[in-house]
Amino acid sequence: MSSGKAHIGPDAANASASSVRGARTSVAKAPRDMPALSCRGLTFRYAEGETPVFSDISLSVQPGETLLVMGPSGCGKSTLAYCLAGLYPDYAGVLEGSVEVEGRPIDRMGPQERSRAVxxxxxxxxxxxxMDTVLHEVLFALENVDCPGDLDARAHELLELAGLDGYARSPIHxxxxxTKQKLALVTALATxxxxxxxxxxxxxxxxLSCRRLAGELERLKRQGVTLVVVDxxxxxxxPFCSRIIFMERKGNLDELAFSPAEASARLEAFAARGLFLGSDWLRGVHPPHLAGDASAALEARDLTVRHGRTPFLSGLSLALPRGSVTSLVGECGSGKSTLxxxxAGAARFSGSVESAGRVGLVFQNPRFQFLALTVSDEVLVTLRASRPGVPDEQLAPVAHGLLEEFxxxxxxxASPYELSQGQQRRLALLAMLAADCDVLLLDEPTYAQDERSTRFILELLMKRVERGLAVLVATHDVELARAISNQVLLLEDGSLRALSPQEVDRYVEERKEPPCGA
Structure with missing residues (x-):
């Protein structure tokens, strides 16, 4: 069993389950006389002879710390995380240097032993x-480390932690x-x-889910769990991290660490790396000007979507004016992606959907929509479909220009699957924009993007909106939704309604991230 899968150790499983019930409990702790996790001289390449993703990286994380690692999209943060957890180079790439868990080389630990440590x-x-269902996924984790006791009861307690107890029998797909992210986090916590x-x-x-789970992670920290966070x-x-480190491609990362209390004094350092620190950057962002006589680029009437025979979304109506941005908000599982x-015409529904031209959809997980083996060919696939009969020698310069723009x-x-999550989202957006759509439906387009990339995406979108593109954005970034939108739609309990400006302000104030220094 690979350490990439969530496993659970018996002692710590009791700790996680007890924390749901509010009982005080102990978590198995790392020895205090050595780092919980460390690496020295780490250099990683995806193949021999390739340019390294990062070089000579060193880092030391002490037991009970919450270390926040920040850096621009594509700098190698996720790759470093996989190395620290022992997934690389077992499953990909070439690694030089060493990773130690509690003073032991990670490559000398068996899967079960490693999973109990990290x-x-x-x-x-x-x-x-x-596995196939939510409950089976958690039970699988419990069974893999021979967790004693009533596994079914413990699994339900852990699901209750994230508000997933009602999804226990649901197929994961x-x-x-x-909701998938909640389940993945529950299995990681359950380890x-x-x-x-x-x-x-x-x-x-x-x-609201972020606030709830951040509270649980803070409780785990107080119990002695070490957290290494990429965000x-x-x-x-x-409010509870110990240190913040800026991820650089080379050198001793510990030298770049600082206290969270210093964050607000380091605005220039955050800005130089294109990173978020609060939402002040949105002050200059405004919704596009919308002509009073703008016609609808897409209109839905009495739209109903069923899961099996049961209506999931019922009687929804909306209109997307040309040259406008509409944001769709709502809790996880409310049906935003389904809508x-x-x-986009990719799901069965009753009612009517009428559009004035091409409709493009960028999935929440862009990997599901890639069709080609290289980034360049992925753009060419769309260009060929939208411009039939045009020879490739004429399309190739267009594709190159779009790739430069993005x-x-x-x-x-490179393969689209070799890109970072942030780069994959940009490629998926680019591929849809290459189709010269009249309506663009975006599912969480800015997640996994740093501030610089988010600004970049918004600027590109707004240029297209000025030319008449209608955009519908499903997003959990409520402050972004308020800043960019001509209208904000709330999807809740299977129904859809437009929020007034006053309702939008209340919605945002109740849900925005804690301010810097809170």
């Missing part, structure tokens, strides 16, 4: 699951991206590992 949550939860490596754990979660946004971590899929020209011959 467990990882992937940025993309679909990469983490092995039917879950929303945010009871003494060290958790968390890669963008809140990326697909609604703000683009510090807000949920600042986008129906509007900052992906250096990866033109």
């Amino acid at each position: 467990s990882i949550l992937f940025q993309n939860p679909d990469n983490q699951f092995c 039917t879950l929303s991206g945010g 009871g590992a003494r060290t958790l490596v968390l890669d963008e754990p809140f990326a697909n979660l609604d703000p 683009h946004k510090p807000g949920w971590w600042l 986008l899929t129906a509007l 900052g992906l020209d250096a990866r033109a011959q």
Whole structure:
């Protein structure tokens, strides 16, 4: 069993389950006389002879620390996380240097022993699951380390922690991206590992879920669990993280560490790396000007989507004016992705959806929509479909220009699956924009993006919106939704309604991240 899968150790499983009930309990702790996790001279390449993703990286994490690792999209944060958890080079790449867990080389530890010491949550939860249903996934983790006691009762307690007890029998493939993220986080927490490596754990979660699970992680820290967190946004971590480190491609990362109390004084350092620190950057962002006589680029009437015979979304109506941005908000599992899929004509529904031209959909998980073996060919696939009869020698310069515009020209011959999560989202967006769509449906387009990449995406979108593109964005970033939108739609309990400006303000204030220094 690979350490990439969530496992659970008996002692720590009791700790995680007891924390749900509010009981005080002990978590197996790492020895205090040595780092919980460390690496020295780490250099990683995906293949011999390739340019290294990072070189000569050193880092030391002390027992009970919560270390927040931040850096621009594509700098190698996720790759470093996989190395620290022992997945690389076992499953990919060439690694030089050493990784130690509690003073022991990680490559000398067996899978079960390693999983009890360190467990990882992937940025993309679909990469983490092995079983068919939510309950089976948690039971699988419990069984793999011979956890004693009533496994079914313990699994339900752990699901209750994240508000997933009602999904126990649900097939995993039917879950929303945010609900999958909750499940992946629950299985990582359920390991009871003494060290958790968390890669963008809140990326697909609604703000209320973020607050709840941040509280649980803080409780685990107080119990002695070590947390190594990769994230683009510090807000949920600042109240309880021990250190923040800027990820660089080379050198001793410990030398770049600072206290969270210093964050607000380091605005220039965050800005130089294109990183988020609060939401002040949104002050200059405004919704596009919308002409009073703008016609609808897409209109849905009385739209109903069923799961089996049961209505999941019922009687929804909406209109997307040309040259406008509409944001779709709601909690995980409320049906935002389902609604986008129906509007794109990729799901069965009753009612009517009428569009004035091409409709493009960018999935929440962009890996599901890639069709080609290289980044360049992925763009060409769309260009060929949207411009039939045009020879490739004429399309190739167009593709190259688009890749340059999106900052992906250096990866033109790479596989789309070799890109970072942030780069994959940019490629998926680029591929849809290459189709000259009249309506663009975006499912969490800014998750896993740093501030610089988010600004970049918004600027590109707004240029297209000025030309008449209608955009519908499903997002958990409520402050972004308020800043960019001509209208904000709330999907809740299977129904859809437009929020007034006052309701939008209340919605945001109740859900926004803690301010810097909170």
